[in-house]
Amino acid sequence: MIDSCPEEFIVLAGRLADAxxxxxxxxxxxxxxxxxxxxxxxxxxxxxxxxxxxxDMITRQFPDHGLIGEEHGPDRPDxxxxxxxxPIDGTKAFISGVPVFGVLIALLHDGxxxxxxxxxxxxxxxxxxxxxxxxxxxGAEVRTAPRGELADCVLWSTSPHMFDGDPAASTAxxxxxxxxxxxxxxxxxxxYGMLASGFIDIVVEDDMRAYDYxxxxxxxxxxxxxxxxxxxxxxxxQSGGKVLAAADAxxxxxxxxxxxx
Amino acid sequence: MIDSCPEEFIVLAGRLADAxxxxxxxxxxxxxxxxxxxxxxxxxxxxxxxxxxxxDMITRQFPDHGLIGEEHGPDRPDxxxxxxxxPIDGTKAFISGVPVFGVLIALLHDGxxxxxxxxxxxxxxxxxxxxxxxxxxxGAEVRTAPRGELADCVLWSTSPHMFDGDPAASTAxxxxxxxxxxxxxxxxxxxYGMLASGFIDIVVEDDMRAYDYxxxxxxxxxxxxxxxxxxxxxxxxQSGGKVLAAADAxxxxxxxxxxxx
Numbered sequence: 408m409i410d411s412c413p414e415e416f417i418v419l420a421g422r423l424a425d426a427x428x429x430x431x432x433x434x435x436x437x438x439x440x441x442x443x444x445x446x447x448x449x450x451x452x453x454x455x456x457x458x459x460x461x462x463d464m465i466t467r468q469f470p471d472h473g474l475i476g477e478e479h480g481p482d483r484p485d486x487x488x489x490x491x492x493x494p495i496d497g498t499k500a501f502i503s504g505v506p507v508f509g510v511l512i513a514l515l516h517d518g519x520x521x522x523x524x525x526x527x528x529x530x531x532x533x534x535x536x537x538x539x540x541x542x543x544x545x546g547a548e549v550r551t552a553p554r555g556e557l558a559d560c561v562l563w564s565t566s567p568h569m570f571d572g573d574p575a576a577s578t579a580x581x582x583x584x585x586x587x588x589x590x591x592x593x594x595x596x597x598x599y600g601m602l603a604s605g606f607i608d609i610v611v612e613d614d615m616r617a618y619d620y621x622x623x624x625x626x627x628x629x630x631x632x633x634x635x636x637x638x639x640x641x642x643x644x645q646s647g648g649k650v651l652a653a654a655d656a657x658x659x660x661x662x663x664x665x666x667x668x
Numbered sequence: 669m670i671d672s673c674p675e676e677f678i679v680l681a682g683r684l685a686d687a688x689x690x691x692x693x694x695x696x697x698x699x700x701x702x703x704x705x706x707x708x709x710x711x712x713x714x715x716x717x718x719x720x721x722x723x724d725m726i727t728r729q730f731p732d733h734g735l736i737g738e739e740h741g742p743d744r745p746d747x748x749x750x751x752x753x754x755p756i757d758g759t760k761a762f763i764s765g766v767p768v769f770g771v772l773i774a775l776l777h778d779g780x781x782x783x784x785x786x787x788x789x790x791x792x793x794x795x796x797x798x799x800x801x802x803x804x805x806x807g808a809e810v811r812t813a814p815r816g817e818l819a820d821c822v823l824w825s826t827s828p829h830m831f832d833g834d835p836a837a838s839t840a841x842x843x844x845x846x847x848x849x850x851x852x853x854x855x856x857x858x859x860y861g862m863l864a865s866g867f868i869d870i871v872v873e874d875d876m877r878a879y880d881y882x883x884x885x886x887x888x889x890x891x892x893x894x895x896x897x898x899x900x901x902x903x904x905x906q907s908g909g910k911v912l913a914a915a916d917a918x919x920x921x922x923x924x925x926x927x928x929x
Contacts, residue, residue, distance in 0.1 A: 503822055505768065566851075566853060604765060606764050
């Protein structure tokens with residue numbers, strides 16, 4: 408795995424996020440009356456069109472790179488460099504008009520995430536994480552800021568129903584919930600941005616797919632955080648759906664046994 | 669109860685929201701390092717200062733009006749007109765840096781909410797509802813837009829843990845959750861704004877206080893929605909903590925028996 412993400416990839420990721428954001432903004436809060444007349448919902452149209460546009464931009468500049476997205480299936484998934492795209496992470500929030508969804512763009516080198524973008528196109532907040540670089544939010548460096556004691560920590564997750572398919576995971580999450588100051592829900596990818604920016608201490612999720620979590624990895628790591636699966640293993644394309652992000656290594660080490668008990 | 673809210677009260681409510689928003693923006697995402705040095709958290713300081721400023725503005729213009737807020741306790745709660753203030757509804761979201769909290773301002777006439785403002789000071793989105801007026805968002809009229817079949821409906825609530833104190837309520841909410849398309853969490857007052865704007869169909873909450881729900885009533889009603897307690901009774905200062913908002917009367921009538929079963 409490369410130690411430092413080349414600048415040309417970071418520049419392209421920014422252009423991809425710009426292009427996807429332009430499309431997503433066109434479909435956000437489109438009146439439902441229009442939905443009823445269309446064959447597809449605005450979220451599906453935005454998702455599909457934004458992914459197609461990003462794929463086209465990548466392929467034109469780097470025809471050897473691989474591509475994995477939600478809509479179109481994998482192209483060259485075994486390439487040295489593979490882009491992993493999720494044009495709208497948080498479709499329930501998007502449908503509901505609540506701007507905490509995001510455009511997720513990741514670049515993997517030999518299977519390891521080396522570049523990640525979390526972009527909120529409505530508030531126009533963009534986190535960029537890249538191997539060998541400090542994570543930025545709208546160009547300014549950000550750092551995690553763990554609250555210290557676990558009992559003071561702020562825990563987020565997109566939904567408690569993420570754990571419904573795995574009773575042991577639900578129980579484990581319940582244990583962690585009892586140990587922290589409070590849990591809150593509905594964060595989508597935005598909550599990982601706020602962890603990188605120093606306002607959320609822990610995010611625990613389940614039932615995630617590669618395009619849900621690959622982009623988060625460089626963002627969290629480049630801000631001083633730790634992000635792994637629930638066994639403490641690095642996240643890659645083949646990880647299970649369980650994700651733990653913590654504001655620093657010490658906090659991560661304290662949370663892991665609570666999830667594994 | 670007056671049929672139409674006088675314009676001078678609507679104008680004042682807008683000025684109150686402007687003043688509170690200015691303060692809240694100063695404290696939002698203030699670095700935690702500053703918190704540690706202060707005796708109070710940013711959210712507490714913002715809450716207290718914004719409420720004091722709003723109280724001062726109201727008392728100067730309408731010295732006979734009553735005042736109820738979270739921080740300072742009630743003044744003249746039996747007056748004909750009573751203002752009910754919550755400078756930061758959604759403190760957990762505020763603390764976490766996630767802009768779905770809001771400034772809530774309500775005016776009650778003879779105990780009935782006749783004016784409500786939901787203001788999100790970061791995204792600068794403001795819903796204003798007033799008796800005899802259509803609800804507006806940033807000055808433009810909004811309408812609810814129920815999705816029709818209950819199975820297609822989008823349900824929101826701030827947190828499933830709102831129901832933890834009342835097992836029967838938790839069971840009732842679970843029944844409704846099974847009947848709709850999906851439930852999502854973390855909406856705070858913002859989710860009532862999105863219901864008024866036509867993107868969320870149903871909001872069900874528990875453990876709410878008067879300053880959490882009074883402002884929501886005119887916003888939802890003025891957009892075509894129905895908002896009551898779980899027995900279908902109008903909301904006033906003395907209502908219990910249970911709130912049901914639905915995008916229209918038909919949907920409200922279908923949800924009520926599910927909560928009451």
